Amino acid sequence: xxxxxxxxxxxxxxxxxxxxxxxxxxxxxxxxxxxxxxxxxxxxxxxxxxxxxxxxxxxxxxxxxxxxxxxxxxxxxxxxxxxxxxxxxxxxxxxxxxxxxxxxxxxxxxxxxxxxxxxxxxxxxxxxxxxxxxxxxxxxxxxxxxxxxxxxxxxxxxxxxxxxxxxxxxxxxxxxxxxxxxxxxxxxxxxxxxxxxxxxxxxxxx
Amino acid sequence: xxxxxxxxxxxxxxxxxxxxxxxxxxxxxxxxxxxxxxxxxxxxxxxxxxxxxxxxxxxxxxxxxxxxxxxxxxxxxxxxxxxxxxxxxxxxxxxxxxxxxxxxxxxxxxxxxxxxxxxxxxxxxxxxxxxxxxxxxxxxxxxxxxxxxxxxxxxxxxxxxxxxxxxxxxxxxxxxxxxxxxxxxxxxxxxxxxxxxxxxxxxxxxxxxxx
Numbered sequence: 001x002x003x004x005x006x007x008x009x010x011x012x013x014x015x016x017x018x019x020x021x022x023x024x025x026x027x028x029x030x031x032x033x034x035x036x037x038x039x040x041x042x043x044x045x046x047x048x049x050x051x052x053x054x055x056x057x058x059x060x061x062x063x064x065x066x067x068x069x070x071x072x073x074x075x076x077x078x079x080x081x082x083x084x085x086x087x088x089x090x091x092x093x094x095x096x097x098x099x100x101x102x103x104x105x106x107x108x109x110x111x112x113x114x115x116x117x118x119x120x121x122x123x124x125x126x127x128x129x130x131x132x133x134x135x136x137x138x139x140x141x142x143x144x145x146x147x148x149x150x151x152x153x154x155x156x157x158x159x160x161x162x163x164x165x166x167x168x169x170x171x172x173x174x175x176x177x178x179x180x181x182x183x184x185x186x187x188x189x190x191x192x193x194x195x196x197x198x199x200x201x202x203x204x205x206x
Numbered sequence: 207x208x209x210x211x212x213x214x215x216x217x218x219x220x221x222x223x224x225x226x227x228x229x230x231x232x233x234x235x236x237x238x239x240x241x242x243x244x245x246x247x248x249x250x251x252x253x254x255x256x257x258x259x260x261x262x263x264x265x266x267x268x269x270x271x272x273x274x275x276x277x278x279x280x281x282x283x284x285x286x287x288x289x290x291x292x293x294x295x296x297x298x299x300x301x302x303x304x305x306x307x308x309x310x311x312x313x314x315x316x317x318x319x320x321x322x323x324x325x326x327x328x329x330x331x332x333x334x335x336x337x338x339x340x341x342x343x344x345x346x347x348x349x350x351x352x353x354x355x356x357x358x359x360x361x362x363x364x365x366x367x368x369x370x371x372x373x374x375x376x377x378x379x380x381x382x383x384x385x386x387x388x389x390x391x392x393x394x395x396x397x398x399x400x401x402x403x404x405x406x407x408x409x410x411x412x413x414x415x416x417x
Contacts, residue, residue, distance in 0.1 A: 007335025
């Protein structure tokens with residue numbers, strides 16, 4: 001038994017060392033010292049949180065996801081965009097001048113499967129890849145709408161906070177589209193496939 | 207003599223060297239009964255035939271068990287390693303740690319660690335030690351997932367088995383009861399491999415030489 005424990009320890013130590021090396025070499029690897037969630041956490045836990053205070057759990061359960069998101073955003077100085085505002089901004093003449101900008105906070109794979117036409121991609125876990133393109137756009141924009149899947153997805157919030165805290169994008173410019181791409185698709189709105197401005201526009205089947 | 211070459215004392219007392227992997231038998235004064243005997247030795251046995259037959263099958267079945275456990279770890283690890291950002295979000299949801307360095311380290315290293323353990327099991331390297339490590343991961347993961355599911359069931363007023371969420375295990379959103387059955391099966395496979403002596407298709411069954 002002693003040999004098995006020794007073997008397990010050796011596997012664990014060598015495995016952990018190799019794992020960090022693999023992360024460092026991987027193009028998808030995380031930067032260990034980067035704080036990907038810079039804002040203070042919401043005092044209203046999500047439904048799945050393990051540290052739910054029983055006294056407040058009923059109040060949390062009574063809130064709609066949209067209200068919960070609005071409260072969390074307000075606490076972090078961000079604004080919630082509903083589908084009406086998003087549609088208005090998409091048809092705003094400023095959209096063509098990049099004074100209104102949409103940012104898709106999902107992974108590259110999901111972005112290429114379909115995004116709001118003209119939206120930039122920003123996976124904040126690999127920010128160094130996107131920031132050179134995105135920063136000049138954000139600096140020139142008047143309104144920036146960040147979205148992800150919607151529902152329980154928090155990527156859009158975190159990406160917005162990351163832009164605010166790490167790249168000094170003013171909070172008053174930042175909106176989070178709570179419904180996200182799922183609501184967009186549910187409303188049968190067109191999506192762009194592949195790269196930004198690929199010209200492949202697809203309208204979801206009704 | 208390498209660890210896989212151990213002396214065999216056969217019935218007539220001649221000392222022979224067993225060549226190759228798995229040809230190990232314990233040194234005994236009489237007969238060649240012992241752990242790790244090969245199926246080919248069966249004819250030499252004079253007692254315990256039923257037990258040896260069972261052991262033989264156990265050792266054969268341990269191979270697919272090892273590959274299954276290893277394959278599961280490789281798959282689950284790779285899914286997370288290819289999208290560590292999403293895994294980081296899911297780990298954060300557990301509210302186990304708040305320190306970003308620790309959180310990032312878990313999300314960065316754990317998926318690759320699972321892949322490495324899976325590869326070791328599939329290749330048959332340090333099998334028992336690796337099985338201890340996989341057991342050491344599976345048990346706390348399962349307890350943590352169970353606790354979260356209980357919380358969700360309580361907050362959302364759902365029946366336990368109706369709880370469905372992405373536990374960060376690599377399979378996307380899953381019903382909790384299915385997940386617990388899967389994890390229990392993997393825990394049993396790990397336990398089996400810790401106690402199994404099967405050396406079939408093992409590149410290097412154990413790292414340390416026997417005393």
